[in-house]
Amino acid sequence: MRAKRLFATLTVSVLVTLGACSGDGGTEDEGTPTTEAQPGGTLRLGAVKDCRAACDPQRQQDQFPTTLFDCCLLRTLVKVEPAPEGPTFIGDISEDPVVSDDGLEFEFTLREGVRFGPPIDRPVTAEDFIATFERALSPATEAFDAANYRVIEGAEEFAAGEAPTISGLEAPSPNVLRIRLSEAAPLFLPNLASVSAAPIPPELMQGHAKDYGRFLVSTGPYMVEGIDAVDVSGQQEPASGYRPGQALVLVRNPAWDRASDPIRGDYAYPDSVEVTIGGSVEDYSLKIDRGELDMQIDGTPPASALRRYSTDEALQARVVTEETAAVVYSTMTVAAPPFDDEHVRRAVNWIVDKSAVIRLIGGPLNGTVAHHVFPNVSIGGALADYRPFGTANDAGDPERAMEEMAQSAYDSDGDGRCDAPECTGVIMLGSPESPGAEIAQSIADDLEAIGLEIDVQLLENRYELLDEPSNRVPMNTWAAWGTAPYDPSEIAGPVFHSEFIGPKACCNEVLLGATPSQLDGWGFASDSVPSVDADIEACDQMPLGQQRSDCWVALNQRITEMAVWIPLYEEKITRIVSENVVAAPWSPLYQFIAFEQVSLSPDG
């Protein structure tokens, strides 16, 4: 099975020898950790933040509860697996999807044996998906990704209340779903892997537009404890297993059929999952040390714990760390002097000490140095060795920086230091929070070596200023943006396309693609800036595959070499697991640890 191969090739990065609990762990394989799967036990997790919107899967996508939805509660039509040649799709509820050549029509055949868990307890049908998509489009739901569904033919009319149904959705038979789009949307299919597209039983939609999350019906191997006691037809009390602000308990879902689930069918090891909600990361860290908690879901483990675990050989195996498709960066507004000169921007990229930044965020477990603008994960790791501004130890290279600066018009005497009046008092906005404040200062200090005097201003509401281009802010630091793990489209557009400039649209702070009249209107002296709009649009319209991936890779290189950003680091997900955890495999499908595959030691 494909999933099994996945599991085998993507090696478990966490293996712990059966330790104190069973006592004789050393007899079989001295020094070789066991990979024996261990069903049973209670997986105890900790969540720092409670669900928003009562855990409604269509209203929020926070790490908690989404990571639990993905693995354990909510199956979707398909799941996506990122790859350098373009993502591939694995059918979850559906068999492999059938897509038309023009990319406008999709047909999903639902697998046999996929059922809603208690209290509904019946097979999932295509009509259920139609109802779910209607709910996502319905304004009352305030779904966070309603935009995904608007490309379906007839969706706009439905959302506006002009049509009673969505014409592009058909269910010719109970287990066949046909979707027709009104325009080509390469990302439509992978977006169906989001839990917002997981089927919701219409029986429980009525009256729960705001709080369905407390009545969540599962299609996965587990269900919320107490959901079976919900009286569907009568007075509905929320499932007792979720106590807001306190805890969430999952137990096995009796309606889940292993044979129907290619992704999870071999697993579902823990008997139950108990999530404590609301503790601090320090609190959870202590509990993990004592073995009273197995892992925290969201938040970052405290720096002291990370240090202790990563430096102790015996404990290192209990640290799980993976890259995410999120990058943290500084921006340089291309229209604002002295950054309107590419040489200056390139010099900046040469001089910044990124290893210091890594230190400030707490070490390599919290982030890896970023060398280009699109996160590594989102381009399938294709540019792993691409370091246009790579320096020894990532500490910055003053010589090369000064060489670059000497070529700039702002360095009149060619000594490698910016000496024009525009080089002093350059405003850099940053966050007053730690470590953003320290990072801003570190970068400002680095830039002094090439003659740039930076005026660091740490403001809580810096985005109010940044979003208004007429403020002509030259630099912003410690900003973050993420994208889907299989495609950089969500980062390319919003931060580099001219459509996203300005307070109404947000996020293209560097002002790439601004027109001369816009620049004039904002009071910039510069009258033209580069644009990558055409490139972005070109890549965005390509269907998923090698061609599209190559397109993004090329664009990534182009923007990186324009040096409009200082890419600082790519965020990582790092977690410490307790000694009860025998194995905690990472799933590229969920982009997180696969909880249903976690095996626990028998008497932990």
Add this chain to the structure above:
Amino acid sequence: MLWFLLRRVVFGALVLFAVSVLTFLMYFKLPAGDPARMITRKPTESREYQLARERLGLDDPILVQYARFARGMIPLPGLFLDEDVYFSYQSNIAVKDELLLRAPYTIALGVGGVVLTLLITVPLGVAAGLRPRSRTDSTAGAFVLASISIPPFWLGGLLLFVFWFKLGIAPSSGIPASESAWEAVLAGRFILPWITTVVALGAIYVQLLRSEVSEVMGSDYVRTARAKGVPRRRIVVRHVVRGSLSSVVTVLAYDVATVVAGAVVIETVFNIPGIGRYAVEAVTASDLPVVMGTTVVFAVAIVVTGIVLDVAYLYLDPRVRYGEGSI
């Protein structure tokens, strides 16, 4: 008596009104963030944002918005904290439901904490007052100093670290989903929080009793009691403590209201899902309906406490009963 109660209730309602208006205005005046933006996380001209604004009634005049909240303050079933207005912007869960879920934990913490405080501080304070400048008195003084100086946050963390993490004899923080408040009490999860409460609250009781008892012991009526040949123990209980009770009860009543309203710091350190944390987290998240709802509940608790206190005084101090027109 009826007249007395009526006057108190009317006054209480006025207090409630004033508190709610102030809270409401503060919310609007201080930079709070746009609730529609917070909920939808979409730009302002998107459809979702507009709809959220409508749903929350954010464009209505302030008076209308306040009126909606005011309606939910009327203590009649169906109106009080009605779900249409009083729901969390963050979680969409009705304030009423959350309060009912969380109340038992806060009550367990508060009541247990106050009872333990009294059990420790009253004997200590009385004993210290009876023996000025003795070792007991110094102990009481040290306790007062410690209680005032030690921050509960720090102490709670320290107790957890020592007794749970290092020694393993106390249960950890947090309350599992399956445990009701009563079960959590039986499981001993409140012991460290109660101890922290004693240190947080205890100073004033010890100090008050210490000085009152010491003063009363030197009073003329205690001298009379001794002259009557009343045994010392009876003097202490029936004369001295009885005389010091009213000031202790005053402090106690407001401490109970405060602790029941939520010992936020202690609830945070020990991860107890109580009302206090709920309220403070709502303030941080600019969750107006929750802030209003919890403020209403707190205000009601304090007003009711005040009324109960006034009635208690009638029994405690007969001089109040027949004071000039006070009743």
Add this chain to the structure above:
Amino acid sequence: MSPGASPLEIDGLSVSFRTPEGLVPAVRDVSLRVAEGQRVGVVGESGSGKSTLLLAVMGLLDHGVVIEGGSILYRGRDLRSSSAEELRRLQGSEIVMVFQDPLTSLHPLHTVGWQIEEAITCHRDVGKAEARRIAVSALRDVGLPEAARRARQYPHELSGGMRQRVMIAMALALRPSLILADEPTTALDVTVQAQVLDLLEDVRSEIGAAVVLVTHDLAVIAQRTDRTVVMYAGSIVEESSTARIFRRPRHPYTAALMESLVRHDVRPVGELPFIPGAPPAFPPPEACSFAPRCRYAEELCWTVAPPLRIVDSDHRSACHLAESFDGEGVRTK
């Protein structure tokens, strides 16, 4: 304890206050005997030690006050060496005290009935109903109208005179044999004073108790005591039967006191007489403590402290010149 022995025999009692500056004497070497049913008046100005004397007898001295020497015998029993429990059994039942200010001396938060009942139940094994009966009856005995209703009232609901009656009722409910009264009428209106003193006398004579009545009011002494003790600066300066002292005082202080007595039947002429100066805090051991204020002081008075000695039949005085005082207290020589 011998029931036949005198109710009170004080011998050489000295009491001092502990202060940061050292021990301050309040009662110096006082000896006094009270016979069965006798009424003894102790008179002196503020600070003479008379209240301290009573408190010492009752065993009610504060922590900072110590008995330095002497003995106190109740019916032959040494109170100083009695245990706390033995003392407690006597207090309130056989030896009682009536205090000066009945408002502060009664517990504000208990009914007067409750307070009298308490005095009863602490000493007698009776049920609550019986105690209440005795209490109400005691209130009736002191002349309080509607005694049963009054018993359920609080001290602040009664007038000053009624409160003092309550104090007396409380003191006398168990028929004590020794009553120590510390200025029982000073805090009352003049009109009420006489009533209360009459009452005290009625009840006392009915049960035959001895009284030590402390006051600064000579008129009260004159009318209501059998013997008089004059105290000054902690010591007794004159002691005799009331009649004799008033007929012929043998100490300049006593004489001066009588001079300053305001007589209601004589029209005042000129200034009201008073004794200039104040008693000393630390009387020097080798001098008469009154010498600084005495108009007759001689050199001897400044160098030798006069002992309390018999100067006439049943008459003691502590003055070197005691014999030379005539009927008016004027020195003749």
